[in-house]
Amino acid sequence: MFQDRFRRIAVVDTGAHGGPGGVVRAVGFVTPAGDNVETVTRPCPCGAPAPYDACCGPAHRGEAPAATAEALMRSRYSAFVLRDADYLLASWHPSTRPKRLNLDPKTRWISLEVLSASGGVFDTTGIVEFRATHDQGVQTERSHFVREGGRWFYVDGVAAR
Numbered sequence: 001m002f003q004d005r006f007r008r009i010a011v012v013d014t015g016a017h018g019g020p021g022g023v024v025r026a027v028g029f030v031t032p033a034g035d036n037v038e039t040v041t042r043p044c045p046c047g048a049p050a051p052y053d054a055c056c057g058p059a060h061r062g063e064a065p066a067a068t069a070e071a072l073m074r075s076r077y078s079a080f081v082l083r084d085a086d087y088l089l090a091s092w093h094p095s096t097r098p099k100r101l102n103l104d105p106k107t108r109w110i111s112l113e114v115l116s117a118s119g120g121v122f123d124t125t126g127i128v129e130f131r132a133t134h135d136q137g138v139q140t141e142r143s144h145f146v147r148e149g150g151r152w153f154y155v156d157g158v159a160a161r
């Protein structure tokens with residue numbers, strides 16, 4: 001569903017002497033916002049130890065849905081960082097999903113801290129409490145998630161402290 005929105009790119013290092021036959025340094029993707037994501041060398045925006053390509057990337061590209069509520073929450077945070085409004089809407093439960101989402105391009109997301117999480121592979125509901133820091137402040141929220149048809153969806157959230 002999402003694959004066609006991402007253009008797979010290869011970062012080619014032609015070396016100091018130039019010339020043909022450059023060495024592929026990293027394989028990455030261009031997001032809908034036009035940002036280059038070097039998935040091999042670049043860590044995941046959600047802050048997990050795995051690189052983007054093994055963390056939130058597969059969910060963003062529609063290759064593998066998030067297995068847990070926390071994984072979905074992390075992938076949504078990364079989508080905010082990458083300004084991927086389509087993914088945010090697709091992972092939003094239809095009962096609460098807005099018609100459209102205008103992401104403020106000026107907001108710079110800095111870090112995500114998951115404080116507590118429930119909602120595993122055998123659950124149908126989950127709650128994730130997190131603290132997201134951006135350049136204008138901190139957002140602390142308890143988010144509610146449901147799993148339907150094997151996919152987790154964000155339902156809503158309340159500000160927490």
Ligand SMILES: [Zn+2]
Nearest residue numbers: 044046055056
């Ligand atoms: Zn991630």
